[in-house]
Amino acid sequence: MPAETHVEQGPIGPDEVFRILRERLAEILEIDEARITLDSKFSEDLDADSLALIELVEALEDELGERTVGFSIDDEDLGDLHTVREAVDYVVARLGIAG
């Protein structure tokens, strides 16, 4: 197989990132996806602790890393992400950097 820098599955925009993040987070927290909105706060609204967020980061890196080579999330940035919207915006920006 030739070396690739991208796996072509179309661009990943904010809506797609939100869909993926919501699906994975619902699995991790064992809650209904409908409870997760862009305005949801990880700690206050969803009871997501640091371990849950690290599970989420690993899941996102696994899934998005297959589609965008070099995608990763910096652990030091996790403390700044309080809402789902902030996380989506962050991931979209990181995808831009990786892409």
Place this chain on the structure above:
Amino acid sequence: MTPTEQQCTVAIDAMGGDRAPGEIVAGALHAQAELGVRVLLVGWEDAIVPLLPGGEAPDGVEVVFASEVIGMAEDAASSARTKKDSSIVQCAQAVRDGRADAMVGAGNTGATMAAALLRMGRIRGVVRPAIAVPIPVPGGRPQLLVDGGATVDCTAEWLVQFARMGREYARIRFGVDAPTVGLLSNGEEPGKGDDLRKETFKLLEDVPGFIGNVEGRDLMAQKADVVVTDGFTGNVTLKSIEGAFKAIAGLVFGVLDSTPEAKEAAKVITPLLLTAAVDLDPDNTGGAVLLGVNGVCVISHGSSSARAIVNATRVAAECVGVDVVARTKEALAHAG
């Protein structure tokens, strides 16, 4: 639980524990010889190889090199994520990849739990894993304390899951047909405890075998087969028992050494005490199983000797043999 004839492969963290790597490697070699399991010894090459007979891994033992180690004081979740080539993460990775059927670790408990969770994943329906610690009961079968320290902050729903997983594991490990469950609290009456205990009590009333609250003094007694609590309280409880044991042992042996008459009596009493204490030695209890992850992970105590590693490996192999993961999934599915 019956020993398995099936040869399974157990990944052992050679770098984890106060007495690593010496006692861990020795235990792994004994485990391979005594139990007939295949062992992956995971850790630093320079630390492991000199401890092998003739510097060579014997048949049934494979050394897997890992370049990093997670220390006892390191943050559990972030170190398990960032130190991907650490010995404990590589053990969990080996189980995930199918190179091992189970893992054993005596190092940083939180990191072991996080590594198992991140690499093996959770059983569907389980939000947080719990450590099922066998508590010796003099003259009786051991109790299980769940959770011994995996999940510090818990919800009532999680504690109910711990109870269900603990009941199934009590059936598997100790052959109890209908295990009883007690909720650790500061009084037996239903209204006792903080908000978490009161809420959990109500939910546990739907769990078969629930006998109500139990108190700290009901540990090491045949009051309940499974004692449920959050990981914070559970870990404090375990350390309290350990500390009390040390103090009592010091007191007894101090008295037996205090006068010429006592020293004479000690010649008779000491061997009897040491024999009686064998069942209370944490090295002999076989390690604690991490319930709720999608693989077998046995956590041995921090000061594990070679004997503790052999017994933890035995429990790991037995868990594989009876498919403890599948049985836990089944128990939770039937609970709805």
